[in-house]
Amino acid sequence: MIANSFEYSAPGSLKEALALLAEGAKPLAGGMSLIPMMKLRLANPEHLVDIGRLPELNYIREEGGAIHIGAGVTHFEVESSPLLLGKCPLLAETAAYIGDIQVRNRGTLGGSVAHADPSADYPAALHALDAKIVLTSSEGTRTLSTEEFFLDTFTTALDPGEIVSEVIVPVDAGLTGTSYQKFLQPASGFAIVGAAARVRQEGGKFTMVRVGVTGLSGNGYRARNVEDALVGQDVTDANIKAAAALVADGQDASSDLHATAEYRAHLAGAYTARALRAALSRSA
Amino acid sequence: MTTTVTKLEKLVGKRIKRKEDPRLITGTATYVEDVKLPELLHAAILRSPHGAANIKSIDISKAAALPGVVAVYTGADILGVGSVVCAADLPGLRKPVHHILAQDRTYFVGHAVAVVVAKDRYVAADGVDLIEVDWQPTQAVTDPEKALAAGAPAVHPEWPDNTAFIHNQEGGDMAQAFADAEVVVKQRIVSQRLIPNPMETRGVVADWKQADKAMTIWTSTQIPHLARSILAGQLGLDENRVRLIAPEVGGGFGSKLNVYPEEALMGFVSMKLQKPVKWIESRRENFQTTIHGRGHVDYLEIAAKRDGTILGLKLKLIQDLGAYHQLLTPAIPTLSVLMMPGLYKFRNISAQVIGVFTNAVPTDAYRGAGRPEATHGIERMVDMLAAEIGMDPAEIRYKNFAGKDDFPFLTAAGLTYDSGDYAATLDKALEMIDYKGLREQQVQARAEGKLMGIGISTYGELCGFGPSPATPAGGWESATVKVEPSGKVTVMTGCSPHGQGQETSFAQIAADELGVPLDDVIVLHGDTSIVQYGIGTFGSRNTAVGGAALFYALQDIREKAKRFGAKMLGVEDGEVVLADGHCTDSNGNSVTFQQIAGAAYRGIVIPTGSEPGLVATRFWEPSNFAYPYGAHIIVSEVDKETGQIEIKRYLAVDDIGNIINPLLVDGQLHGGVAQGLGQALWEHGVYDDDGQLVSGTFMDYAMPRARMMPWIESAHTITPSPVNPLGAKGVGEAGTIGSTPAMVNSVVDALAPLGVRHIDMPMTAGKIWKLMQDSSIQEKKA
């Protein structure tokens, strides 16, 4: 219940923070994942740099046809942002599924993305959105696709000293419909599976399909096989079902106290279909 | 001097908001963790990470050297302290010695090994991490059936069969029942391990005063007086020099109906260090070291006629006891045997209970304690029997109920049910939910391919613990009523309410009996230096037993007040009535209750043969348990694709006898139902084969949350209990007992078209999905 001792820095600027991180300190954003682990003494960082309150990481703005979200933006700010609700509702909808009000008030987009929890909600949406993750260190900045960024269970492309500084999501054209559907683990509220879908249709055919999945296996992923199976096909429920059934192919489904691998894989298909249907109903 | 006496409105039976709430809603109540004393030290405990292990050595030197650490104690230091007490006894019961700190071996994950005492809790926690133990893990066994198998690891090496006791009970002629049977239905039914999880964990503050040889202990308990007696014994202190205070207690549900190692341990530390010391259990410790509930594997066989007449019920009960006996551990499954027949009039039972040691924290009383398991068993078996012979589940119940004229009803298990009209309660429930309409709806739903289920449970329970011969450590209760010279009333109850609301309901009773305003009554409890000896709060007994003791103490006050009143009015003793706060003679002259109180303490006017003062204490021993019952009906639908269960309606019609405060009754019921649904749908204390508690935090142990709970519709029938003067039965456990079979019956009914006949709890979505998969495969094969 009590964390080990650590040193704490609350730098006033990003530059200062990055300098400390370059020396080996660990970032503390909202702390929603880190602090419980520290209290159980499973995480024992020696030096924490509080990046949760840096104004430089706290913005949501539209720029060049995309929406740029600072890593310090909280889940509540994502879920309630008029800009996102209007132009990228999938991310807002997904944020509303995270934890509870208190967690969403403190937890940050950047913190969650960097943590890369295999059951976190954001990865599904970010994969479906073709989002870009901006990484910053004292050496500079680089921008990665989600597939380049999320590598494995709790493992990302972040180098030591580097933080997630921004997430870029597209402004979805009016014809795009999106949805995130989640099957909750009853105790923790994490996703047993979560599926995000983003579709466009024209003339009764799917013209664009993106599917992102979380919870099923060790890492959130983009279900390209489902996408490929649908693009160019007729918009029918049979096609959706058949494509969604492919979602777990090639994935090493996880098994735990709450869901066997077999059940998870089944749910992934069911929730992918649900997300596709809901997204479709929202695409004009 | 004729006075007009205004008739006072009766408070009993009214929805009155609680007197205890202002401190709780403003954050000013005092729980154990809020107790602060000068020079207070803080303790943290090192616990076994292994299910079973020998301790080869312990090195405390680094911990002891940490700045801020005051002392470190291990098993070798505490041998002068008495071991943990088990009050239950059964013939041939094997009782392992349970030291307050482990000696050379630990028996379950969480077993206390050493205590670090420091200037603050942070340093104490750091100290625990610095203790080095050389462990030699051995193979654990956590599944009670595996523990009984030949060659299983022995939990206690001296008893290689892991059997703590075998308890048999027979009623009637079982062989005949089975010989006469036209149908026999058998089923293995599991009531899984549950973790009580009151929101406040346990906590202890001990403060030893050497000069007075006096100990004060604040502890989060349901049984302050029993805990004091036991702790005085363990610590070798005079009982009258131990003051035990149960301050605000943040829930118990049976888990604090116990005396744990840490309570004596803190007493020991305070005596050693001559300073007060505090220990607050972490949630993880609460999961691992506070008692668990249930842990049953039941093999049931029901014998019946084809017309639905039940002839007998046979039970083999394997009880997972854990590694030790806590206060009542071995007694809990014997309560299941007593409630085996449920509300039914069949005459034959036979039961064998096998108590099994496992490398797990002990099981003990958790809300319902033995009775939910029994009710689940009989109510599931009745439904399975109905399905087997093609009878409606409501009809089979009507056919077998004890009739309203059968009371007092002697059951096959040897209990005498006090009062009831079971058919009337089920009538009311069926009517309220429109059972006939629902069944028609179900036909329609099934035709549409939907999995809709209707589940009935007509539960009964024994509560109001209880006659002392049947209740370990005593089953009576006490009350003192102290009327102050101003006429203000202080009630002291031996019960120890911790959320049930007796500060309000007992005040209602006192206010009505004495004719004083509700605000003039306060109810004190939980402090052994203030309150006369009492038993405590468990087994839905506060009102039925503690309320009865209060009622009789109030009658003593009334009698004495009347004698004072008569004397003041100058009439004979028998010529006055006491009502509406006035003592009135036949001429209409009266004195107020407050005037009487003043006179009683002024001492000038003393009735012949009486004495000054207006105080009465009563100890009341019930002649029997009380037997609430009810009918719970759940309408559910199962999602064919995911196996997720949706509760469409939850109706509870309960008969809990007379009701003192309906608002409190609703609260007790809702909470009970939530814990029952928790067991039916989500909660499961899971140990792996090596003894690790893998559902060890709220991350993995699914407590019901607001979004998971249905709206509960509730109604009552009222059949007063003849056992106590209030006619009350008890409601604390009713919801927990009635709900689990209704839930399982509902889901089994929903899945009946797939050939499903039983599902063990918790009915997680994944389990239901798997069952549907297997059933549909079978369907295709068939």
Place this chain on the structure above:
Amino acid sequence: MKIAGTSQLPFPPEKAYDLMQDPAMLALAIPGCNSLEKTGDNEYKLSLKMALASLSGQFEGKVTLTEPNRPYSFKMLVEGTGKIGFVKGEGVIKLSGLGDGISITSAITATGIEFAGDAQIGGSIATVGQRMIDTTSKMMVKQFFKKLEKLGLGAEGTNPEAGGTAGE
């Protein structure tokens, strides 16, 4: 907890087998391994730093290799204890020769690996990390074989510092 799975290495079983019996190679392939010292016949002292997301912990323990049956199978026992808990894993690793997958008579060029065993996880990590145990253990096994593949192909191995980087 049961652990089981399969993997493949792009070289023949003899080479795969020898790699997995070579403490120097094992030290490089076991994720987070700091050192692996020989302490007896087929017994090695293991020091390992596990770092995963925010979770991190130092483990001390041993690796024992028994029942050698070159190049078909062997048994491996890994034990580790640290402040955050303990881990004990025991399993049989079976190797089989694989051809090019086209003709059954083709030369054996690769190794199919099958492993099955029991893992015991205790202490703090067991009580709080249920959600992560399965995914994490799978990831570590994956990392192990991936590293072994590189070592076998000679891409690494001369440089003991060359741990798997996050970007590979």
Place this chain on the structure above:
Amino acid sequence: MRTINVSVNGKQYSHEVEPRMLLIHYLREVIGLTGTHMGCETSLCGACTIEVDGKAVKSCTMFAVQADGAKILTVEGLAAPDGTLHPIQEAYWTEHALQCGFCTPGMIMITKQILERNPNPTEHEIREGLDGNLCRCTGYQHIVNAVRTAAKAGA
């Protein structure tokens, strides 16, 4: 050690604290406001819910140093200085929305946030809003009623 300055229930405080001190321990043990309770260590029970700069947070999942400069409100700060209860406190009392009372301060604080963001929530929205707060006594039904009653009172 670090110095922090916070406003708690309208009063200004300044203390030196260890970085690892949890905000809840700071409130309970340093300032002495024991109304906020610790019910778990995994941030899942919500008993420790308070308001930091107008947002409901779990004070067991925040270090006191992170609150430097913040405006904090705890259950003790809800009633008016003359003791008049806040409408949410009144609603919890009237509806019998508490039994043992341990989760209640957190419940009351999250109710405040629910109603600030949605003054007229449906039953479903109330239950979703309470998702971060566990109660083992009430089965939540009376809590739902209390949130509704408080909403009607314009809390």
